[in-house]
Amino acid sequence: MKLLTFILTLALWFVFAGRVNIEVFLLGTIICSIISLMLADNGPKSVQMRSATKDFLLKTYYLFLVTSAFINDVFLSAVRVSRHAFEMKPSFSPQIVKLKTSLERKSSTEILANFITLPQGTLGMDIDISNKKYHIHWLDVYSEDQAEVKKAQIRKHEKLIAKLFD
Amino acid sequence: MVYFILAIVLFAILTFYRVMKGPSVPDRVAAMNAIGVMFLLVLVLLSLYFDRKVFLDVALVYGVFLFVNVLIMAKYFTKPEKGEVGD
Amino acid sequence: MINILVQLFVYVFLLTGLYFLLSTAVGMIRFPDLYTRLHAGSKCLMAGGISVLMGCIVMEGIGFVSLKIIVIIILLLITNPVAIHVIARLAENYHFVPKKIAKNELDK
Amino acid sequence: MSRMNAMFKKLYKLVLVVSLAIFLFIVFDEIHNLDNNSKRYLSEHYISEGVQETGAINIVTSVLYDYRAFDTLGEATVLLTAAAILSFLVPLGKDKMLGTTFTMIVSQTTKFFIPFLAVLGAYLILFGHLAPGGGFVGGVVMAVIPILLTITYRVEFSEYKFKPAKKKLAEDIGAIGFILLGLVGVVTGSNFLANGQANFGPGNTGELISAGLIPFLNLMIGIKVGAGLAIIFNSLIKEK
């Protein structure tokens, strides 16, 4: 993962530098190696080296899927929330729902939490780490059936993430 | 382009109402976060408006510090507000 | 031709962004309690921000500026949920009670 | 009676402030009426010749680190003083602070965040002569790393990761390095903090490695500021 950090930081460095030439590359190499050596054990352990090399294309595909789903959901839920905002009388009925997840890795649970927070009118309030349980504040849940439906949506995301990171 | 900036600034001023009114500290922090993001957008738009790419750095750094601000406020505002001393 | 198309895209993106940002502001003002406000502050804000930045990307075309804006988008995507989450944690610390609490389903 | 007195006092203060404002207004108005834009020959010189003379595109940086580098030395000294003050106000025992306990979401994000923050800081420091920013801002961004560690974990972890002694050493080395780089000018037969005038700069203007000593001065200030602000922050956190 040090390598991964190195690659990512170097990419970021080039983006920042806004130019590609040998000086920038050399300096970037030095700096990024220092940074990754010093700080990488705090860095992301999300992707294992082996899996990164093995099915790289597949992973990229999943990543694209996840990202698109994510942005899609963001926009959808934003539309919903904004509709609520412009209603004459706001008609939502917020509730707190608890959800158990089957993800194992810490980083994937975290990504899922991000997923929960942004799309779908939900808001991750708390995570119970030992039980892998999310406390979710849900914007518009009118009945329990709806809650189940929405949970199923989250499960879908969960599966995607599991494929990608677990 | 300028109109967009103007609009975003207006929205920021609107959101500032929540900072002034907000009954509790988390409300205010949330509104602060929203205003911060809006200003970040304003910064990006301004850098495009002036056609100076170096201004983007300002936005980037500001984004980082907005995050830090929210984190530290959330971490260390731990009690409901008390009245000001004296005055 | 393609210029006009790009302009159109830009305006669409930016106007969408403005719409979301406006809804953020209005939602921030109108919504009754903290958590609902946080909904406005997270989703609408993110959507608005992303669409505005996308508009910028489209406007700039491909180049280092766009890459930088993408970096900003990623930054927002990473930090903003965390920020909202953290504010929610803070609210919990203040012992806020959401307006309506559903029955706890998993405890059945 | 005492309320009347207090009222009067408040009114008096208000009158004072308002009269100060009126005076300032008069002065600003008069200054505005003067046509004094023609007098900026110094800045015109900087703008027209600065890039050739110093090799830095960012004229602010070239002013800050070349023409008026002595000011920067003083500024760095002020910061060092502040850091030193805060570090001696710290008692030996540690203070307990109330605070929200964060979930691991935050810590994961922070972990993910930190290397990129470091890159950002390095970029700001090293591209100080080409882009806005420079040593000071870059240093602060660097200093955010221990701050984030302190927030998400604890002071102890942050201090385990970045030892206070190391930070102090870095701060002093940054300050000494600034002076030593300044003395390079003296060694080569020019004056203290001479750079552009002494023609140090390798590389072409606008490239990364250019502008002579300015990037190195930036680096020193960056190290110093980063370490100093980290010291200040941790001291404030620990302070009893």
Add this chain to the structure above:
Amino acid sequence: MEAAVWLIILPLLTAFFIGISKLYFKKILAPLVTGSAIIYLYLLILVINHSYPPKVYNVGAWGLMGINLMVDPFSAMFLLMIAILFLPVIIFSVKYIKSHKHKYFIFTYLMTAGIAGMVLTADLFNLYVFLEVSSLSSCALVALKNTNKGIEGTFKYLIMSTLGSFFILLATILTYSLTGTLNMAEISLEFKDIPFQIKSTLMSFFVFGYVIKIGLIPLHAWIPDTYEDSPIPYNVLSSGLVMKSAVYALIKVLYIIFGIDFLDQSGMLHIGVFWGVITFIVAHLLAYQQSNLSRLLAYSSVAQIAYITIGLFVGTEGGLIAGNFHILNHAIMKGTLFLVTAIFYYSLSAVKIEDIKGLGYKFPILSFIFVVASLAIVGLPPFNGFISKWLIVEAAIESGFVYAGFFILVGTFLSLTYYLKVIVTLYTKTEKELLIVKPTLSLRLPTIFLGSLCILFGIVPSIPLSLINKIPKFLLDNGEYIRILLGG
């Protein structure tokens, strides 16, 4: 003129090296500090020797583009003051300071660097920066003992001095926006066309900002607070150098930038003299009320600085010479008094005036020096304070401020009342057994050195006056200064 810039760099380097040495080799402190101070003394003497004719040093070799340092007789006089005070205080502090020793020396050196920078620089903004360096490190030294009173005094000092700094900065910015340059000589050339009203407002900001740091009444209130519970060797430097450096900056700004003609026109001279008179009368009356020795000396400092102000604001050649001589003398006399007080504190932690009862018989030589210094500060012959006060009064009468001269004598009488009170207490025998830590030679030697200077400069005032006599030419006619700075 390489030495001029070394005057600023050396203390900075020393301070940073002390910071490093604290981490790795702790025992090196005393030799490091003393050695650096000795080298510094050598450099100071070098610079003072070559101070006439004045010289300009370009930092960064930018000429008028960048920052210039200038050694003129006025700054040479201040360097002389640093040379006299610095080494004794450092030697004294090596033994005296017990807690936070490293920090103490770091801050002392930083403060010295700031003062040297203020004294040498010819750039308005650089002046502000170094002012900030010196005042912030001086705040730190106030807080060093970490007691309740010390912290409170630090806070008051910080607030007041920051307020002053803000107004100085404001005036600097406005000056820049008016003239487009920060070089003092060029500013003073440009200022000839600026309307009167703007100039007078700018001047009042400058005056306000610096006077807060000087501490004339009613802006003095923080001074005794900072003196009360701070390490006493710092008080020596504070009353000797920090307050004086603000005086220096004020005088330099007023006389060089605005010029004596404008000062006369706008009535600043009259205001200054009147302000000084009010200040020392009130300060003397207040000083009589104090029971804390440091506080008493602090109020006395306020009063003495008022004398200096009168001398410098009289606006004639004699006045400038007198004021400058009194600056030097006050540094020496107050330094002696504070050092003796410090030894009393060191030996038996005497803070109040009653605590030093009977010490006149236990420490005969030190008490004798205390008496000499306090008589000198009162202004009685044949000590140095008398000569400078004589010169001040003479200058004041010569230029028509007869009331100022008269009140200076009244002030002398008032100051005698409280100093004599202390002296009488010093020589009152007591029955109670005193716990005494014998002061070592390194504590006594600097004190005796400064005390003997009191007598020496009183009997042979021509030694410093030969340096000081060159000052008025530069201040009264700013054309000279401008010529040297622009031409050199």
Add this chain to the structure above:
Amino acid sequence: MITPGFLYITGAILLLLPVNDRIKYIISFLITAGALIVTFYLIPGYSFQLDFLKFTLVPVKVDNASKLTGLIFAVGGLAAVIYSIKLCSRFILSLIFVFIGSALTVVFSGDLFTLYVFWELMTISSSFIIIMASDVTKKTGYYYCLMQVAGGLSVLWGTFLQYSATGNLSLNAIEAGIPFFMLAVAIKLAFVGFHTWLPLAYSKAPFYVTVVLSIYTTKVGVYIMSILLSGINILAYAGLISALFGMVMALRQNHALKLLSYSIIIQVGYMIIGISIGTEKGIAGAIFHLVNHILYKTVLFMAVGVVIYTTGKDTLENLGIMGRKIPVTSIATLVAFLGIAGVPFFNGYMSKSLIKEAVQEPLLTWGLNLMSFGTSLIFLKFIYYAFFKNSNVNLTKKPAISMQLGLGFLTVLMLLIGIHPYLLENLMNTDLGIHYFDKKHMLSGIQPFLWSIPVFLLLKKYVVKNYVRLLYFDMYRKMAKILVTTGYQLSNYHDGKLHKYLLWATSTLIILLVLLMF
């Protein structure tokens, strides 16, 4: 150039060195005797110039009057040092040397700067002698020092006025700032109204200190007055009033030292009258009276000192030990008494008759007669206690030989002058053309003394009485109280509130802006 004043100051520095008693004696004797010899051989008209700052100073300038004054000061110094050498510590002895030296320098000074410097040096050294002498004199020393410094500062202010008016510092003619010089001299001379320090200091201080102080302090004032302020006729009446006041006060004292102190005021009154007449005779009379007064008053103080030394107290009752038990002292006292009373063939007579000769106005003549009469009356009281009243006080220790030596030396001089009054005229190189042992003079001189004896016998009940209530009113203490109260109020305003300070600061800013802009 060796002048006596600098010789003394050198001696003071030498005495500060760690030496043992023997060397101390030797140094003291050498210095004092040397100073006397040097003074004796000073040539009138000699002056010495020195460049200091931008002035040309004249630290030494000898003329007839100053030579005579200096001579008697040197004599007094010799006697006093011999008298007190056994008693005082080395540090105080050194201070005494500084004091005597500066007094001598003042006498020989040729410009106002030197005059002021050594005037203040006298003040400082004498104050410190008083402060350090014993435990009970701290407050007295404080008071004394403040009064004297006030006087010194008015000299300084007068000097400044004079300098700014004339442009030089020469000592001869005062044109500007006369009131301030008057104030200074008045304080030094203990004029009525300014006299409060004198009895206080002289009675509280140890007797050997009082001896030294009484020789110089007021006399220097007289000398300076004779140079600077001669010929102001109106002052004569002031002197008269002062003397009469001193007389009344002296009659009401129970303590010998206080009695002597008040009698100084009377004697100074003579000198003031002499000086303010301004004629050659008047001034010469004043100077001669100064000489004589130093002689007999010192002897009297020394005698009282011996009494104090031997018995431990200075009430008048204790004087009863005179007569048989301390013969040398008794004889000296008698001689001094006769001198002070103005009896012919004793020294006081000559100067008194000289002054009387110079006075033209009848009122002043009568005043002078009254003063002589009062003096006699007072000292009759003294003598009565010393010789006629039976007392049963015993000696606790024997008087030291050095004390008696000093006493005897002065007594001899006194007798010499009394018998041969032209000695002083010769020393001063003047011929006033007066036959002292004329019948007329002798008659007018002895009359007050003779009158005083029956009056004393008649009013013995009132004169010899133990006064309990003393007339004592000090307006300076009241003034000081006002100052201290003001300071206290000011100090109360500084109550530590930061806001108050900030408010002051802001107000100052606005005031400054207003002042400078309009």
Add this chain to the structure above:
Amino acid sequence: MELAYVVVIILLSLGMYTIITKKNLIKIVMGFTILESSLILLLILVSYKPGGAAPILDKPYEIVVDPIPQALALTAIVIGASVTAVMLAVVIKIYKRYGTLNVDELRKLRG
């Protein structure tokens, strides 16, 4: 941009008002922050020229704003931040020792 100067004046006066009236120590420090920022704003306003470009000359510009006040502003910002940090540390110290944030209760030093 005349409004900007008025804003500077308003902010400066507001800062002064805060410092001299507010009793809370933190408010006072905040007043200093406002005061300082007003000065920095003034500096930037001084540097501005209508139609000018930022002083980063990656390609030639016709009008460039004045770089010196910007450099001064940077220095001033840093100094202000350091002073603010020190002030806050002292405020904490005072609170720990005096148990109050009210300025009027800091009255151990008087006379």
Add this chain to the structure above:
Amino acid sequence: MMDIIFNMLMIFLVITAFFMVFTKDISTAVIALPIYGAILVVIFVILQAPGPAIAEAVIAAGLTTVFFVITINKTEY
């Protein structure tokens, strides 16, 4: 057009400053502080001063707030 934005921002700045000063609660005032800083940053960018803008973003909108928050945490309770 830019002038209008600029003036609006100025007014916003003044409003924020007044709010900071006159609000009773300190934590509210501290929350307003980064907004104040952000407005300043935008103003600086409009005034073509990216260097001070970035420094202001770092200091006023960043570290100063952090310091204030810590101070409040340490003092209010």
